Amino acid sequence: MRTTSFPSSNSSTAAGSTAVEIDGMGIVELVSEYHHPDESFSGLEPRSKHRCPGHGLVPARRVAWGGASTGRRFLGCPLDLPDECKWVVWVDPPPPLCVALAFEDLHAEIERSWIKSHKLQRENTELSKKNRALNKKLKERDEMLNVWAVLFSGIVVCVVVVALSVLSQNQATK
Structure with missing residues (x-):
């Protein structure tokens, strides 16, 4: 996801996002950005003049992750x-362009690793099922x-008993 800057230095938009400039601040609807908990910047920000336009609520402090x-923040x-x-x-x-591109590359690599890991986990599960089925057949x-x-x-x-019986009868009759 590439980032482009608004005229305002504290706002940007992500590819595939809808952006609006309100009171000199960038309001961005994100499509593929995520956030993660960060103890140093979390909770609600009641002192902000901004309110969530969709719900009218006090905004939450968050830290971006994923692009x-x-x-x-x-x-x-x-x-x-x-x-x-x-x-x-x-x-x-926004970060300098080289840093932003490095983050994008890093997150793309992380995503490829997650996909590969998920694929390997799925294959492992399938192989475990096949192994259990083969072990069941082997036990049967x-x-x-x-x-x-x-x-x-x-x-x-039975053959030995019959043979001994016949042999003993043959010796008894002789």
Whole structure:
């Protein structure tokens, strides 16, 4: 996601976003930016003159995560998804272009790693299921072999008994 600056130094817009300039502040509806908890900048900002335009609520303090604006502080809708109306007022200026591009590359690599990890986890789950099924078949086969071994042993014992019986009768008749 590439970032472009508004004339105001404390606002920017993300690709695929809708942006409006209100009282010299950039109000941005984000599509693919995320935020993460940061103890140094969290909670509500009741002293702000801005209110969430979608709900009229006091804005929440947040820190951007997931694109060129990673690490930038902003005020945003205090509600969580799916009720969040996705507007922001940037507190920090945009990072230099080289830093923004580095963040984008970093997050793209993180996303590729997550996708690869998810794919490997899914493959591992499928292989585990196949392994359990094969172990079940192997156990059934072993049980069947045990049954056949017992039957074969029983037949051998019967043949030996009959052979000894016949042999003893032949010796008795001689």
